[in-house]
Amino acid sequence: MTGPRRRLATLAVAALLGGCVAAPPKPDYDKLLAAAPRSILVVPVVNNTVDVDAASYFLSTIPVPVAERGYYVFPVNLVKRVLEDDGLSDASLVHAADPVRLCALFGADAALYVTIEKWEAKYLLISTQVTVAFTYVIKDGRTGDTLWTEKRLTTYQSDSGGGQGGAAGLIAAIVSAAVTKASPNYMGLARQANAQALGPAGTGVPYGPYRPEYGTDYPRPDKAAGAR
Amino acid sequence: MARSLLAPLLLAVATAACSGPSSYYYWGSYNDTLYAHYHAPQEREAWIAGLKATILEAEQRSARMPPGIYAEYGYALFEEGDTQNAIAYFKKEQALWPESRFLMEKMIRNAEQRGRQPQPPAVGPAGALERS
Numbered sequence: 409m410t411g412p413r414r415r416l417a418t419l420a421v422a423a424l425l426g427g428c429v430a431a432p433p434k435p436d437y438d439k440l441l442a443a444a445p446r447s448i449l450v451v452p453v454v455n456n457t458v459d460v461d462a463a464s465y466f467l468s469t470i471p472v473p474v475a476e477r478g479y480y481v482f483p484v485n486l487v488k489r490v491l492e493d494d495g496l497s498d499a500s501l502v503h504a505a506d507p508v509r510l511c512a513l514f515g516a517d518a519a520l521y522v523t524i525e526k527w528e529a530k531y532l533l534i535s536t537q538v539t540v541a542f543t544y545v546i547k548d549g550r551t552g553d554t555l556w557t558e559k560r561l562t563t564y565q566s567d568s569g570g571g572q573g574g575a576a577g578l579i580a581a582i583v584s585a586a587v588t589k590a591s592p593n594y595m596g597l598a599r600q601a602n603a604q605a606l607g608p609a610g611t612g613v614p615y616g617p618y619r620p621e622y623g624t625d626y627p628r629p630d631k632a633a634g635a636r
Numbered sequence: 637m638a639r640s641l642l643a644p645l646l647l648a649v650a651t652a653a654c655s656g657p658s659s660y661y662y663w664g665s666y667n668d669t670l671y672a673h674y675h676a677p678q679e680r681e682a683w684i685a686g687l688k689a690t691i692l693e694a695e696q697r698s699a700r701m702p703p704g705i706y707a708e709y710g711y712a713l714f715e716e717g718d719t720q721n722a723i724a725y726f727k728k729e730q731a732l733w734p735e736s737r738f739l740m741e742k743m744i745r746n747a748e749q750r751g752r753q754p755q756p757p758a759v760g761p762a763g764a765l766e767r768s
């Protein structure tokens with residue numbers, strides 16, 4: 409009932425705004441709001457890069473931002489170990505498994521699947537560019553439907569020796585590129601990507617039930633039916 | 637005089653860097669502890685101590701306990717063969733978070749079963765360390 413009506417209202421607002429600015433396409437929250445998960449199972453991460461450590465390192469960055477949105481997040485390391493004990497140590501097997509059965513194993517309302525698409529540090533002339541890219545998908549534990557999806561690519565470019573001209577600037581840039589290449593700050597970039605993917609209103613995940621803001625950012629179908 | 641002011645200031649800056657100004661829960665060193673655990677899984681003591689420190693700090697400050705941390709600590713104790721304390725922490729997780737109930741009941745049953753068995757040599761890398 410409220411779904412189509414809200415969409416119509418959004419459309420009307422978009423039409424009004426359309427005159428002045430081209431608004432980016434708004435993600436469809438109807439499914440996520442209707443499913444209203446309280447708990448999210450973060451499953452091991454699929455790694456499509458050559459860096460073998462990326463998956464477990466990334467896993468350490470994800471519980472905080474998801475929990476901070478107001479959802480119960482299952483203990484990631486416990487989950488990882490329990491899955492390994494069940495013969496699911498390969499993350500791609502976990503991602504390919506039926507989400508309903510997977511969530512039932514833990515009593516989870518929904519599951520978050522993250523895939524690492526990029527995790528690399530490249531020399532570009534006299535600077536180093538560090539890039540991470542992730543795909544995030546939340547699936548419903550009751551129906552298996554995809555509730556929300558997001559992609560993030562974040563880059564960091566080493567200092568180009570700006571300010572200092574000539575040889576000094578060039579040396580500064582080369583040193584900075586070498587330092588960045590030797591120890592790329594993947595974790596900082598991953599945290600930044602997570603915050604951008606999950607956080608902002610309009611693109612991120614709506615507030616969950618453990619935050620006082622729950623239900624204030626987007627009208628909840630259940631609240632709309634009851635209170636209004 | 638200046639130095640006495642500097643120390644708490646530095647501490648405040650360091651703390652702010654860990655938990656972030658807008659953090660809803662008290663995370664302490666959780667993030668770094670988890671990262672370090674994946675970086676060097678054989679260092680079990682640091683893993684367990686890190687989890688414990690975050691829990692104690694949150695409790696002492698009466699700050700909001702993050703979801704999952706009691707269970708994570710309980711599981712680390714379970715892996716060390718300390719089933720009794722593992723169960724205590726699984727129960728804490730369950731009491732704080734109704735969403736964890738199903739999984740915690742499973743973990744508690746598991747730990748109880750393990751606790752009844754004659755004590756096996758500790759599993760996991762820490763056990764290997766003790767033996768060597």
